[in-house]
Amino acid sequence: MPFYVRKNFWTITALALLAILPLTGSRYSIDLTTQVLIYALFALSLNILVGYLGNLSFGHAAFFSIGGYTCAILLTTYNFPFLISFLTALAFSAIAAFLIGLVCVRRNHMYFAMLTLAFGMLVWAIALKWRPVTGGDDGFVGINIPTILSNPINFYYFTLLTSIIATYALWTICNSTFGQAMIAIRENQNRALFLGIDTQSIRLKAFVISGIFAGLSGILFALYNRGMYPESAFWTESGQVLIMVLLGGMHSFIGPILGAIALYSLEIFINQFTEYWQIVLGGILLIVVLIAPEGLAGGVIWVEKNFLKKS
Amino acid sequence: MGREKLSEKKLIVMLKISNITKSFDGFFALDDVSLFVDQGVIHAVIGPNGAGKTTFFNIISGILAPDNGSVYFKGQNLAKIEPHKIVQLGIARSFQRVNIFPRKTVFENIQIALIARDQLHRSPFKKASNLFSEEVEELLKVVNLFEQVELRGGDLSHGMQKQLELAIALASQPKILLLDEPTAGMSLSETQSCIKLLKNIVQDRALTLLFTEHDMQVVFGMADYISVLHHGRLIASGPPSKIRENSEVKRVYLGNKAL
Ligand SMILES: Nc1ncnc2c1ncn2[C@@H]1O[C@H](COP(=O)(O)OP(=O)(O)O)[C@@H](O)[C@H]1O
């Protein structure tokens, strides 16, 4: 195998499988994978804050829903062209993240987390109460999506392509000098400051990047469901994506993707048998926190180290 | 000796500290302290625990704002300049308690300092891996940590962590280096080699060094100039020979022991 292929074996395999998935002809697996891709991107975006910057956010659903609602409203209420709606929705997520971030990054730890929670609630309340624009608790339904995307296979490929580009962008950012600065802030904010790093502006920038990609996943979500609902902005949604990140492993780039796959599939699976998904969710969280703080990615690394010794 | 050597050159004032006062809830940690730090000089600030040395450093580096007085660095007033900008001007520091990135590797500890020096920490698309590897290597050789390059900072011995922090501070290529008790917690032999190292570094790089230290041997063996703080007041300032003779210093600080 050429070096490049060997080094990226798993990535290439996964992408190949994703690319040929529609050949199975299973509508169920296409839909499931589309949803998992969307949540994986959402979780990756949150991990910029949680894993790289070391700031816990309980309000990430705010940006997810701002992206989704904005795109939905522009496409449907205003009949904007798809690309313009899409890009404007991204811009709105970025602006919202900038403004909210300006306030949040002034604080650390608990207070940062509480501020994100507060802003998350605020966005949820707006989605719920601004009925003429958002549709209130009925949700915003009947999104006017381009005909080409109304075919599930096309939409699947659209989501796949978007996710690949976004993941590559996030990967580049995380492995950049900026990424090292985020990790430095996570590890020791005070020392980072006395290296000459403007820690507040790095944190704000990370907040905005994280918000943009959350907005992107929200846009995909709205298009996929052809609707947007206030529940998507509720704090339990922020909690769920946070659990995906923790379950997958926040100190690895790929962790949140694994977490999204595992949690989402598990939810669908468990829901077939019982209504008590929350109990399972709580159990998973307990196990992760108490036994496997590095999550699934930590497990993968452990297996690799102990059983797949490299030749 | 430092003075004579230096007086041949024209003395340039690096730091000009005037009438600094700082109180915490009515307790004066620093009381009307003024001093100059000349370029190229090894300047020690000594004084018993609680004398105000760390507070003094914290004011220079912008962590604390003085109640009164001013700090000028090469003619520029540092009041209202944020700490990270003060670093960028060329004032690097270490901390009394080890302050590194314990979960980053030794390599990454230095690399991030170099990234910050070149202001690359803002670039989200500049690949970090292997960046500055040669320069990191050089710096690690200077502080004798080259063998440990792949270890995590937090796994080093205390003395090595101090060395690592020194290398981190050096990485930003400062004009003046502020070291708060660089040998604190080191064994005798570690202290001695650290001092030798510091002397070499300062000479090689034409650095100005302002440091605090509790070990008198170290101070008198190393400093060109010594300032003595006591209860927040500057009670003496001068070359080691003068400080040795100073009766007030002997009385309040050195317990009348012969130096
Ligand atoms: N942030 C602070 N709040 C209250 N008191 C402080 C603070 N920082 C220092 N002090 C007090 O100021 C005095 C000088 O402390 P410090 O500068 O750390 O002395 P040194 O470094 O010479 O041992 C001490 O009595 C200390 O308790």
Ligand SMILES: [Mg+2]
């Ligand atoms: Mg001190």
